[in-house]
Amino acid sequence: MPTEILMPALSPTMEEGKLAKWTVKEGDEVAAGDVIAEIETDKATMEVEAVDEGTIGKILVGEGTDAVKVNTPIALLLTEGEDEGDLKKAESAKTEKTKSNGAAHPEADERPKAEPTAKSLEPDTEKLGKADGPVSVLVAMDKAEPPEDPEVPEGTEFEEQTVREALRDAMAEEMRRDGDVLVMGEEVAEYQGAYKVTQGLLEEFSARRVIDTPITEHGFAGLGVGAAFAGLKPIVEFMTFNFAMQAMDQIINSAAKTLYMAGGQMGCPIVFRGPNGAAARVAAQHSQDYAGWYSHVPGLKVIQPHTAADAKGLLKAAIRDPNPVIFLENEILYGQSFPVPKLDDFVLPIGKAKIARKGSDATIVSFGIGMTHALKAAEALAEEGIDCEVIDLRTLRPMDIDSVIASVKKTGRCVTVEEGWPQNSVGSWIASQLMVKAFDYLDAPVLSVTGKDVPMPYAANLEKLALPNPTEVVEAVKTVSYAK
Amino acid sequence: MAEAKTPSKGRGGRSTTRSGAGSSSRTSRKTAANKTRSAAAKAEKPATETAEKSAFDPIVFSKDEDLKAYREMLLVRRFEEKAGQLYGMGLIGGFCHLYIGQEAVVVGVQLSLKEGDQVTTTYRDHGHMLATGMEPRGVMAELTGRRSGYSHGKGGSMHMFSREKNFFGGHGIVGASVPIGTGLAFANRYRENDCVSVTYFGDGAANQGQVYESFNMAKLWHLPVIYVIENNQYGMGTSVARASATTELCKRGQSFDIPGHQVDGMDVRAVKAAADFATEHARSGKGPMILEMLTYRYRGHSMSDPAKYRSKEEVQKMRTEHDAIEQVKQRLLSDHKLSEDEVKEIDKEIRSVVNDAAEFAQNDPEPDPSELWTDIYVEA
Ligand SMILES: Cc1ncc(C[n+]2csc(CCOP(=O)(O)OP(=O)(O)O)c2C)c(N)n1
Ligand SMILES: [Mg+2]
Numbered sequence: 001m002p003t004e005i006l007m008p009a010l011s012p013t014m015e016e017g018k019l020a021k022w023t024v025k026e027g028d029e030v031a032a033g034d035v036i037a038e039i040e041t042d043k044a045t046m047e048v049e050a051v052d053e054g055t056i057g058k059i060l061v062g063e064g065t066d067a068v069k070v071n072t073p074i075a076l077l078l079t080e081g082e083d084e085g086d087l088k089k090a091e092s093a094k095t096e097k098t099k100s101n102g103a104a105h106p107e108a109d110e111r112p113k114a115e116p117t118a119k120s121l122e123p124d125t126e127k128l129g130k131a132d133g134p135v136s137v138l139v140a141m142d143k144a145e146p147p148e149d150p151e152v153p154e155g156t157e158f159e160e161q162t163v164r165e166a167l168r169d170a171m172a173e174e175m176r177r178d179g180d181v182l183v184m185g186e187e188v189a190e191y192q193g194a195y196k197v198t199q200g201l202l203e204e205f206s207a208r209r210v211i212d213t214p215i216t217e218h219g220f221a222g223l224g225v226g227a228a229f230a231g232l233k234p235i236v237e238f239m240t241f242n243f244a245m246q247a248m249d250q251i252i253n254s255a256a257k258t259l260y261m262a263g264g265q266m267g268c269p270i271v272f273r274g275p276n277g278a279a280a281r282v283a284a285q286h287s288q289d290y291a292g293w294y295s296h297v298p299g300l301k302v303i304q305p306h307t308a309a310d311a312k313g314l315l316k317a318a319i320r321d322p323n324p325v326i327f328l329e330n331e332i333l334y335g336q337s338f339p340v341p342k343l344d345d346f347v348l349p350i351g352k353a354k355i356a357r358k359g360s361d362a363t364i365v366s367f368g369i370g371m372t373h374a375l376k377a378a379e380a381l382a383e384e385g386i387d388c389e390v391i392d393l394r395t396l397r398p399m400d401i402d403s404v405i406a407s408v409k410k411t412g413r414c415v416t417v418e419e420g421w422p423q424n425s426v427g428s429w430i431a432s433q434l435m436v437k438a439f440d441y442l443d444a445p446v447l448s449v450t451g452k453d454v455p456m457p458y459a460a461n462l463e464k465l466a467l468p469n470p471t472e473v474v475e476a477v478k479t480v481s482y483a484k
Numbered sequence: 485m486a487e488a489k490t491p492s493k494g495r496g497g498r499s500t501t502r503s504g505a506g507s508s509s510r511t512s513r514k515t516a517a518n519k520t521r522s523a524a525a526k527a528e529k530p531a532t533e534t535a536e537k538s539a540f541d542p543i544v545f546s547k548d549e550d551l552k553a554y555r556e557m558l559l560v561r562r563f564e565e566k567a568g569q570l571y572g573m574g575l576i577g578g579f580c581h582l583y584i585g586q587e588a589v590v591v592g593v594q595l596s597l598k599e600g601d602q603v604t605t606t607y608r609d610h611g612h613m614l615a616t617g618m619e620p621r622g623v624m625a626e627l628t629g630r631r632s633g634y635s636h637g638k639g640g641s642m643h644m645f646s647r648e649k650n651f652f653g654g655h656g657i658v659g660a661s662v663p664i665g666t667g668l669a670f671a672n673r674y675r676e677n678d679c680v681s682v683t684y685f686g687d688g689a690a691n692q693g694q695v696y697e698s699f700n701m702a703k704l705w706h707l708p709v710i711y712v713i714e715n716n717q718y719g720m721g722t723s724v725a726r727a728s729a730t731t732e733l734c735k736r737g738q739s740f741d742i743p744g745h746q747v748d749g750m751d752v753r754a755v756k757a758a759a760d761f762a763t764e765h766a767r768s769g770k771g772p773m774i775l776e777m778l779t780y781r782y783r784g785h786s787m788s789d790p791a792k793y794r795s796k797e798e799v800q801k802m803r804t805e806h807d808a809i810e811q812v813k814q815r816l817l818s819d820h821k822l823s824e825d826e827v828k829e830i831d832k833e834i835r836s837v838v839n840d841a842a843e844f845a846q847n848d849p850e851p852d853p854s855e856l857w858t859d860i861y862v863e864a
Contacts, residue, residue, distance in 0.1 A: 008572025011788030032565060035796075046790050049783075051569040070574055191721035191793065214691040214727040215658050215719055243657065246692075281577030281629070283640040285656035454860055458640030459629035460577060461850040 002057050002086050004073040010039060010046045013280050013332060017041045019065045019074060028056045030077070037074070054079040057087045151313065151348055158339035166308035166340055167197050167273075167329065170315035171235060173345070175205050178233065181319055184211040184220060185237030185274070194239045195275060195334055221247030221272070225254045225324075228270040233319060238274035241290050241328065255324035256299030271318045273327035276304070277369060277419050278456060278467060280332070287456035289420035291367070294326040295396040296424070301350055302397040304328040306371035308338035310394055313348030321350060330369045353400035355407070359389035362477050363407040365430055366417035367393040370468065373449070374417045377473035386481055396426055401433045408434055412443035413480040417473055422450040444480040449473050540745070540761065542753030547820040553595065553752045554812045555830060557587035560611040561809060562838040563620060564783075567610065567627055567641075571787050575846060576627045579656075580641045583611035585782035588808035589714055590615045592755025593682060593775075596763050600677065602650045604665040605684035607642035608714075608781075609654045612684065616649040620837055624845035632844070637851040638859065658719075659692030661685060662711070666698040669709035669772075680708040680766040688719020690733050696740075699772070703740040708766035710759070711737075711774045714749070716781045721793040734776035742772050749777030750806040780806070 010017070021038040030036060030050040037048040057078040061068055068074065076087060161169075175181045182205075187194045189202040189212040202210040213220040217238065224234040238244040244251065255268045278287040294302045301323050305311040311329070318325040340346075356371065357378050366374040371392050378388040389407050393399065408414050414434060416427030427448030434446050452466045478484045545553065564582040571580045583590075586608075594615040597603075605612045613623050618634065626633025626644050634644045644654040652668060655661040665683025672679045689695065690713050702709050713733045717724055724731050734744035743765075747758040755777065762773040780802040784791045816822045 006573055009574050009787075010572075014788070046784070046788070048572075049568075051565055051572075187721055190726075194720070212722060212726065214722075215688045216691050216693060218693050246657070246659075279578075281640065282579055283638075283643055283656070285643065286579070452856065454856055457638040457851075457856060458578065458626075458635075458643070459637035459851050459855075461853065462629075462638065462856050465853060465856050 001089070002076040002078050002082055003052055003054065005036070005048075005050075005075040005077055007061070007068045007070050007072045007074050008039070008048055009070045010041065013335075014041055014070060016067045016069045019061050019063060019068050022059060022063050023047075024056050026056050026059055030054065030056060039068075050077070052077060052079060054082075057082070057084070151346070152341045152343070157342040159342050160337050161308045161312075161340040162335055162337050163305075163308045163311050163329070164195070164197055164199075164334040166312035166338075167315055168199055168201070170312045171198070171319070172201060172204065174316055174319040175201070175209060178319075180231065181233045181235065182209040182211065183235045183237060184213050184224065186213055186215055186239045188212060188237050193237070195331060197329075197334070198237065217243050217246035218250060222250035222254060224270055224272075225250055225258075225268055228255070228268045228324075229258070229266055231269075233269045233271075235271045235273060235319060238272065240279075240286060240331075241274050241276040242286050242288055244272065244274070244290070251294075251300075251324070251326075252297055256297050259323070260299060267322045268324045269322045271315075271325045271327055273315070273318075274329060275331040275334070276328035277330050278332075278451075278463070281458060281460065281463060282456075283458040284455035289418065289451065290326075291328060291396055291418060292420045292425045294328070295399070295426060295429070297397075299324065300397060301325045301395070302328070303350065303395050304368040305394055306333065306356075306368055306392055308336075309340045309346075310348060310354075310392070312340055313346050314350065314394060316345075316347045317350050320347070325350075328368060333369055348394075351395045351398040351400055353391050353393045353395070353403040355389060355403070356392045357388065357390040359387040359411070361387045361411055362413040362415065362481055363389045363391060363404065363411045364415050364417060364473065364477065365391045365393060365404055365427075367396060367426070368419070370417040370419060373468055373470045373473050376470040377417075377477065380470060380474050381477055384483075386477060386483060388477060393426075399429075401430070401437070404430060405434065405438045408438050409441045412441055413477070414442070414446045415473060415476040415480060416446065416448045417450075417468060418448070419451045419468060422448060422453055425450050444482065447476040447480055449476050540747055540754050540757035542748075542751050543757045543760075545753050545756075545815070547816075549595070549756075550812050550815050550820060551830075553588075553591055554809065554816060555834065556591045556594070556615060557752065557809045557812065558831065558834045559620070559837065560584075560587045560591070560614050562834050563614060563624070563841070564610060566838050566842050567624070568783070568787065570624075570628065570842060570845070576641065577629065578640055578642075579607065579786045580627070581606075581608040581786050582781070582783045583608055585802065585807075586714060586716060586749070586777075586779045587611060588752040588755055589712065589749045589777045589779050590684070592749075592752040593710075593712060593759040595752075595756045596759040597680070597682065600650065600679040601763075602652055602665070602668040602672075602679065602681045603684070604652045604661045604668065604681070605654065606658065606661055606686060606689065607654070607656050608686070609642065609644060613644055613646070613649075613651055613654070616646070616651045618644075618646050618649050618651060620841035621844045624841040625848045628845040628848070629850065630845060630848035631851040631855070632848045636855055636859075638855065659685065659689045659694050662689070662692070662695045663698045665711075666702050666707060666709050669702065669707035669766075670705065672708050673705065678708075678767045680710055680763050682710045682712060684712045684714055686719055687713060687715040687717065687724045687733060688722065688727060690715075690736060691728060695736075699737055699740045699742055702772040703737070703742050706769060706771040708769075709772045710762045710766055711742075711772060713774065713776045714779055715776050716779045718781070718785070718793065720785045721789070721791075723793070732776070734774055737772070737774045742774055744774035744776060746776045746778060749779035750802075750808045751811060752808055 018040040020040045024036045031053045034050045035047045036050050039046050054077040057076040059075045061074040188198040189210045192199045224236040227234050259267050277289040291304055294300055303314050305314050318327050364374045374390050378390050381388050416430050418426050431446035449468045449472045456466055457463055564584045570576045590611045603616050622634045626635055627641050629637040631637055642656040662685055665681050669681035715733055734746040737744045748754040758775050762775055765773050
């Protein structure tokens with residue numbers, strides 16, 4: 001039987017890609033390791049190498065085909081002793097391949113582009129639904145109002161953008177506006193960013209302002225702090241925030257505390273940004289959510305956006321802010337699209353939460369990727385007659401606790417959602433604030449849905465158990481509503 | 485027998501140790517001019533006594549040695565090719581860094597280690613695990629995240645360990661394995677055994693601060709550690725020259741007076757010669773040594789690397805002109821007079837070991853859900 005060559009997954013989050021080019025044709029002999037095709041995802045173009053030796057018997061997916069799903073057979077390889085006859089047999093047999101895709105993550109990076117309507121303000125519920133048990137009975141939402149945002153004037157047009165593009169535009173706009181803004185980090189320039197967030201910046205701003213650093217986080221974070229003391233406004237990209245642990249001392253001891261120690265003489269206008277939290281199957285040392293860690297530290301501002309619009313407006317604000325700002329992104333969100341207002345200079349205020357969904361029965365508070373679980377749970381609960389208000393904190397420090405309190409005064413119940421560990425989490429701070437400031441309004445204890453209290457496991461089934469999901473949010477809301 | 489090496493004695497003998505290293509290196513090391521097979525090294529005058537850029541003439545391998553090297557390297561290569569294939573099918577997730585091209589480094593070093601010596605490395609660790617004798621089935625099952633994997637599916641490609649084989653990981657953070665390997669050497673010295681710790685890291689990692697903190701302590705306390713820098717010319721998409729102010733990484737120990745040598749990491753015999761020299765040095769109480777292995781990775785940094793930073797011709801040139809496995813194969817055929825069929829037989833054998841591992845790793849069940857909550861603390 002000829003060997004099927006399958007569309008390979010080329011990254012932890014890839015689900016489909018474009019078969020850009022065949023570098024072999026039918027009848028060509030290939031050896032293991034020979035490049036046979038090029039594949040494009042929204043992040044990169046990559047080469048596919050033959051794994052076995054043989055002859056290319058038949059090409060099944062033509063050049064230029066878009067959205068080829070991972071694991072689709074793309075060609076048939078004839079190995080020693082096989083010929084055309086075997087091809088025919090293979091075709092008539094129409095092999096039923098089981099497509100086990102162990103890497104599948106519910107919120108894949110390469111999701112199909114959503115229609116550019118306000119509807120896609122919400123996460124891709126259909127896709128999320130698949131992997132999440134009870135909540136998957138959900139139908140697509142039809143309510144489509146963009147959330148009120150006082151910064152967006154009436155009549156503004158929106159454009160569909162990925163979070164990745166929005167972040168890039170924010171940096172580019174600020175770099176055009178202010179010659180002291182620069183970007184540095186590992187692979188940010190020539191490679192165009194490990195996650196392609198800095199794509200195109202080197203070309204526009206040159207190597208003077210878009211700087212590839214060695215793999216020396218403690219060093220370049222500290223160097224950025226020094227440059228900021230001297231008045232420059234560095235944007236320091238960590239390839240992921242897991243590696244910022246190498247630089248923790250400079251971030252906290254130098255960036256966060258110097259203004260205070262210097263009696264106000266010397267600020268540190270710097271942004272530390274990069275993906276934070278779990279990606280897909282990258283295990284314990286690469287999957288940590290640092291929201292709780294950084295939001296613990298006076299002197300730092302901490303932002304963790306969910307949508308592309310918030311990513312853009314808040315990153316621009318962070319770059320302009322005269323204080324050190326930790327800007328926590330998320331790899332899984334990079335490829336998701338949201339409407340972004342078409343404005344010349346869209347800047348959002350740091351420290352203001354937003355009501356992502358209005359409701360009256362219970363309050364769900366979240367931020368970053370937690371918002372996908374929160375919104376999805378709210379939709380599922382609506383089906384069951386529980387009308388949730390969902391608050392997106394957007395900024396974790398300074399925290400807009402007033403917005404949370406205002407909501408809880410209305411609903412009397414609160415559930416927080418985050419990916420980090422439970423002890424000393426963002427949720428535990430919110431709970432303590434509500435106890436002090438809204439005690440009389442609470443009808444139930446505040447519950448926190450968090451990542452499990454374990455290092456992130458690698459195995460697909462365990463990873464899924466370790467992460468929070470909409471079902472757990474639904475359960476928590478029902479518990480605080482005494483609805484079960 | 486190695487001399488007793490209590491910390492106090494070691495400290496007292498510092499200056500003698502230093503001159504000892506110098507003289508012994510002069511006798512057992514060949515000059516750069518003798519070197520013929522270096523992958524990327526330019527012949528150059530040694531700069532200092534302690535950090536000579538030098539070559540180890542490949543020692544002559546017996547038929548058995550070449551056979552062993554061939555099998556081991558081929559196992560790594562075929563294993564990695566299979567891992568790449570399983571990744572493409574979605575059976576392996578996350579990051580998966582293949583070792584293809586660099587096989588001679590770990591196989592050559594391993595040939596001169598003895599029972600009890602420890603190994604630590606980075607996330608590019610599959611080859612190291614196989615070379616230390618870990619089971620292909622267990623490694624592959626960890627890659628697929630299954631219960632019979634070395635970490636019961638909880639560690640994955642980048643985080644695997646085997647106490648039995650003295651393999652101490654498998655570390656995902658660039659540079660972090662270097663102090664850890666140094667600490668293993670500290671334990672050897674503390675216990676006064678004659679084991680050495682081999683600490684592998686990349687050219688990119690060689691710039692991390694903790695590497696130099698480790699160098700200082702290792703020399704200060706005469707720790708039996710061998711720092712093997714696998715210089716595969718790139719740290720992700722950045723060439724050594726774009727990331728490092730000085731590119732002869734073997735000289736990075738100069739400020740600490742740690743001897744360093746550059747080695748043709750594509751020739752398993754040169755690697756073995758260098759490792760013999762370094763292990764002898766470390767075991768006899770003379771302290772750390774740096775071996776910069778000039779090598780090359782054929783594949784992308786991880787599975788999701790577009791590889792736009794180097795030309796296809798560059799990769800192709802290394803593959804066709806310097807391939808470590810091909811070199812041994814040629815020796816087997818011409819020097820040791822094996823027939824094509826005999827070599828093919830070995831290939832088949834290795835392929836079946838790898839296929840068996842892959843088969844096993846696909847059919848092994850996922851870890852029990854209760855595993856989520858185990859191994860967080862040792863029962864106290
Ligand atoms: C502290 C830290 N920073 C960044 C990374 C991301 N990263 C993983 S491997 C790598 C390149 C390392 O290159 P090198 O040391 O030459 O080793 P090689 O991959 O070539 O074996 C980078 C930047 C990381 N894992 N840890
Ligand atoms: Mg390297």
